[in-house]
Amino acid sequence: MESLFSRIDSKREDLVSFTQDLVRIPSINPPGEDYTKCAEFLGTRLAKSGFSLLYERAKDTPGDSDRYPRNNIIARFEGKHAGPCVHFNSHLDVVVPGKGWTVDPFEGLVQDGKIYGRGTCDMKGGLSASVIAMEAILEEGIDFPGAIEISGTVDEETGGYGGVAFLAEKGFFSKPRVDHVIIPEPLNVDRVCLGHRGAWWAEVETFGRIAHGSMPFLGDSAIRHMSAFLELIEQRLFPALDKKKTIMPVVPEGARRSTLNLQSIHGGEDESFSGMPSPLVPDSCRLTMDRRFLIEEDIIEVKAEVTDLLEELADSRPNFRYQIHDIMEFLPTMTDAEAPVVKAVSAAILDILGKTPDHVISPGTYDQKHIARIGHLHDCIAYGPGILELAHQPDEYIVIDDMVTAAKVMAASTLKLLGVNL
Numbered sequence: 001m002e003s004l005f006s007r008i009d010s011k012r013e014d015l016v017s018f019t020q021d022l023v024r025i026p027s028i029n030p031p032g033e034d035y036t037k038c039a040e041f042l043g044t045r046l047a048k049s050g051f052s053l054l055y056e057r058a059k060d061t062p063g064d065s066d067r068y069p070r071n072n073i074i075a076r077f078e079g080k081h082a083g084p085c086v087h088f089n090s091h092l093d094v095v096v097p098g099k100g101w102t103v104d105p106f107e108g109l110v111q112d113g114k115i116y117g118r119g120t121c122d123m124k125g126g127l128s129a130s131v132i133a134m135e136a137i138l139e140e141g142i143d144f145p146g147a148i149e150i151s152g153t154v155d156e157e158t159g160g161y162g163g164v165a166f167l168a169e170k171g172f173f174s175k176p177r178v179d180h181v182i183i184p185e186p187l188n189v190d191r192v193c194l195g196h197r198g199a200w201w202a203e204v205e206t207f208g209r210i211a212h213g214s215m216p217f218l219g220d221s222a223i224r225h226m227s228a229f230l231e232l233i234e235q236r237l238f239p240a241l242d243k244k245k246t247i248m249p250v251v252p253e254g255a256r257r258s259t260l261n262l263q264s265i266h267g268g269e270d271e272s273f274s275g276m277p278s279p280l281v282p283d284s285c286r287l288t289m290d291r292r293f294l295i296e297e298d299i300i301e302v303k304a305e306v307t308d309l310l311e312e313l314a315d316s317r318p319n320f321r322y323q324i325h326d327i328m329e330f331l332p333t334m335t336d337a338e339a340p341v342v343k344a345v346s347a348a349i350l351d352i353l354g355k356t357p358d359h360v361i362s363p364g365t366y367d368q369k370h371i372a373r374i375g376h377l378h379d380c381i382a383y384g385p386g387i388l389e390l391a392h393q394p395d396e397y398i399v400i401d402d403m404v405t406a407a408k409v410m411a412a413s414t415l416k417l418l419g420v421n422l
């Protein structure tokens with residue numbers, strides 16, 4: 001193992017420059033910019049290391065078009081004889097940089113032992129660490145059974161329909177092709193992430209009747225109806241959600257309960273005009289809600305908590321009319337702490353970092369849901385070098401030492417899962 005680890009140490013420069021090169025491909029989603037370029041860049045690199053490649057375009061999934069094709073790559077290296085397959089899955093897409101950056105988000109600036117840029121932490125740094133780890137195993141000439149796979153998939157940031165969900169439907173994340181999956185999402189170098197909370201997004205619309213703003217009594221304000229609903233949410237739903245306890249070890253601690261974000265609200269006239277607004281009673285108000293839920297909760301009940309409040313208003317408030325529709329929903333998932341991949345990665349962290357890793361749950365969802373629900377593969381975790389709180393932030397960065405350490409953990413865990421003793 002010493003020789004493997006010193007080989008990883010010697011690849012530090014390569015690890016940095018490969019991460020920089022990935023960051024310089026601004027694979028922003030939405031809309032899905034440069035997916036093909038990013039997938040091919042990864043593919044070209046892995047082909048040189050002896051992997052065989054498959055490119056899979058997720059035709060007709062949300063956002064797919066000839067201008068923005070949903071291109072995924074799966075690379076596989078076969079061992080000398082039959083055995084299990086260890087798969088590293090990373091998403092290639094990044095979110096928009098947003099405001100507040102003090103450095104160029106797509107330059108890949110290296111400073112004070114960190115690489116800065118959109119996607120360094122979430123999750124091109126983790127992808128690079130997995131690539132370097134697997135290449136080090138191959139360069140060492142270690143004879144292993146089974147296979148190693150690395151995939152670069154799209155659209156994780158927007159639900160993963162054209163990425164892992166699409167590939168899982170085609171059997172890429174099921175036995176017998178794959179046995180163990182590690183997703184290098186940024187959950188910190190010394191923690192093992194067993195899964196994530198569930199998510200339900202919905203849009204609620206209240207209705208009114210348009211009238212002249214100087215005579216609001218002739219109309220019926222959809223915004224006032226919505227505010228009655230919001231009042232019930234404040235008085236009843238938020239306190240109820242705060243009380244829900246979970247066995248899931250969600251981090252950060254504040255997310256160790258049910259949460260609700262009122263994501264956007266719009267009532268009345270369209271705001272895209274320029275000039276003076278016109279005096280109107282609003283006949284529509286729309287609210288989008290982002291509810292995160294726990295393994296102890298049933299999605300039917302999660303939805304009922306909201307619709308019960310709406311029904312109560314429909315019964316008690318004159319002219320209260322509403323509509324609700326689902327935008328998306330994902331169930332919570334949590335891998336057993338005794339699962340092989342959890343034990344292998346935990347043991348490697350203990351060996352390399354000298355500490356027993358915390359087992360955590362991510363507050364937000366990631367592609368593990370598709371691997372569990374569609375692929376029916378439950379030996380899956382997230383383990384990666386980034387600092388969770390930096391994801392999606394301005395001046396996002398990754399610590400280079402953490403990437404090197406994570407690469408060692410990934411290499412050692414892979415060998416353990418393949419049954420190789422060095």
Ligand SMILES: [Zn+2]
Binds near residue numbers: 122123
């Ligand atoms: Zn991510």
